């Protein structure tokens with residue numbers, strides 16, 4: 001074992017929000033701010049942490065809107081990027097959520113988990129390939145403002161996923177694209193994920209090792225294991 005990984009592993013594929021950066025909570029709060037008025041207009045209870053973990057976390061933004069509202073029996077029209085800002089369409093709701101996240105990130109900054117930065121440095125010293133695979137369209141900006149871009153070699157993000165027409169997590173496509181960029185077979189790559197959708201993507205892609213990163217509670221740790229994590233840790237430093 002090197003850095004808590006089997007010796008066959010040559011590349012590390014890291015999710016961003018909740019694995020490297022403490023931004024999953026920012027996304028959760030932004031979703032709540034955008035979903036709650038929509039839910040209230042239909043006489044429904046507010047968006048909860050469990051809703052976020054089960055239907056939204058780790059997925060591309062548009063899939064998050066569709067999957068979550070469908071779970072509440074709501075099926076708004078797809079709409080377009082030209083919709084009025086306050087429209088009740090999938091596109092307009094997704095656009096409001098992105099604006100809300102960007103506002104929060106710019107006002108509050110982004111915190112990198114210290115254990116994750118140390119792990120990335122150790123992976124670089126060990127000669128492992130390092131790729132970020134995130135559904136977030138804001139990945140490039142977050143990597144730059146945190147300085148993580150100096151520790152990361154390649155990126156597959158929300159922009160890549162849309163441009164290349166990849167299926168989002170829980171489909172394995174974005175992680176498979178990450179392994180290709182690293183020049184590695186999936187069997188020789190490790191996936192690091194905090195969302196059940198992402199762990200499931202790692203499992204379905206046949207990756208050599210799937211690390212579940214649990215930032216929530218014991219129930220979430222169990223859910224990560226049930227979705228296919230080989231190991232579940234509270235922090236990447238636990239692997240050092």
Ligand SMILES: [Mg+2]
Nearest residue numbers: 015017018194
């Ligand atoms: Mg995540």
